[in-house]
Amino acid sequence: KVIEQAVDALEPELTELFEFGQQQVESELKRQAKKKGIELKRKRGNVRTATILRDQAKRLQLRDEGLTPTEIDELMRFRSGQLVTRLSRKTQDAALAMAGDRWRTQGGVEPTGSVLDDIMEEVFSSVEREATIVANLTASETLNLGRDFEFRRWQEQIETIQYSSVLDDNSCQNCRAADGEEMDYGSEQYYDLLPPLNSTQFGACEGAGNCRCIEVAILGA
Numbered sequence: 001k002v003i004e005q006a007v008d009a010l011e012p013e014l015t016e017l018f019e020f021g022q023q024q025v026e027s028e029l030k031r032q033a034k035k036k037g038i039e040l041k042r043k044r045g046n047v048r049t050a051t052i053l054r055d056q057a058k059r060l061q062l063r064d065e066g067l068t069p070t071e072i073d074e075l076m077r078f079r080s081g082q083l084v085t086r087l088s089r090k091t092q093d094a095a096l097a098m099a100g101d102r103w104r105t106q107g108g109v110e111p112t113g114s115v116l117d118d119i120m121e122e123v124f125s126s127v128e129r130e131a132t133i134v135a136n137l138t139a140s141e142t143l144n145l146g147r148d149f150e151f152r153r154w155q156e157q158i159e160t161i162q163y164s165s166v167l168d169d170n171s172c173q174n175c176r177a178a179d180g181e182e183m184d185y186g187s188e189q190y191y192d193l194l195p196p197l198n199s200t201q202f203g204a205c206e207g208a209g210n211c212r213c214i215e216v217a218i219l220g221a
Contacts (some may be wrong), residue, residue: 009074010080014142018072024216029154032219034106038117042153042200073103083138087131137209140196144214148194155185159220163193165213172206174199175213182218190215 006071151158165171165179175197183189189201196211198204205211 001203004200006084007077007080010083011077014076014079017139017142018076018146021143022150025147029219036219036221041157061127067107078136079142094219137196140211144195147214148173151185157219158185158217160218161185161190162216164219166214174203175205175211178202
């Protein structure tokens with residue numbers, strides 16, 4: 001029950017962050033289009049017909065625009081559940097570890113007073129550190145999923161995608177190494193560099209979940 005309540009509270013926050021990522025991209029592209037004197041044209045419709053496998057006789061319907069609103073809600077609820085469940089497990093693990101240390105060093109006498117306060121403080125401190133890392137990581141991922149969703153809507157006019165670490169003056173060595181890398185939208189390299197950075201080419205962000213990097217779309221002329 002408590003976990004469900006936490007998920008219910010967190011889901012709209014993640015949805016808002018996802019939508020903010022969409023709004024960022026739309027604003028960025030509109031500014032570029034105005035400078036270049038071109039008109040932005042979002043793709044019409046949300047389905048196309050394509051064959052997935054060569055030996056597949058029937059035609060399958062595939063969305064051009066990625067996730068539907070319902071699927072976005074489902075994804076945000078899933079991500080919220082992941083975050084809450086991970087923190088719940090961390091709380092249990094920390095409490096069990098403290099109880100084990102207590103038993104090993106002081107025997108099986110039930111802790112009281114200041115000893116109990118110390119145990120709870122250590123548990124909460126451990127969980128708070130984990131919560132910060134996981135929350136930052138989830139926020140970065142959610143924002144960039146929203147940006148990716150919006151890229152798809154304008155992909156016919158996007159010439160290239162550029163990895164950018166300029167939002168953070170304290171970006172790590174791996175993120176700085178990836179800064180300025182250009183790639184095609186939807187390519188293998190694009191998804192390899194989709195922030196928060198965990199790249200086969202450049203490695204993972206060293207900021208312990210604090211990655212603030214983004215991929216930026218560059219319009220064609």
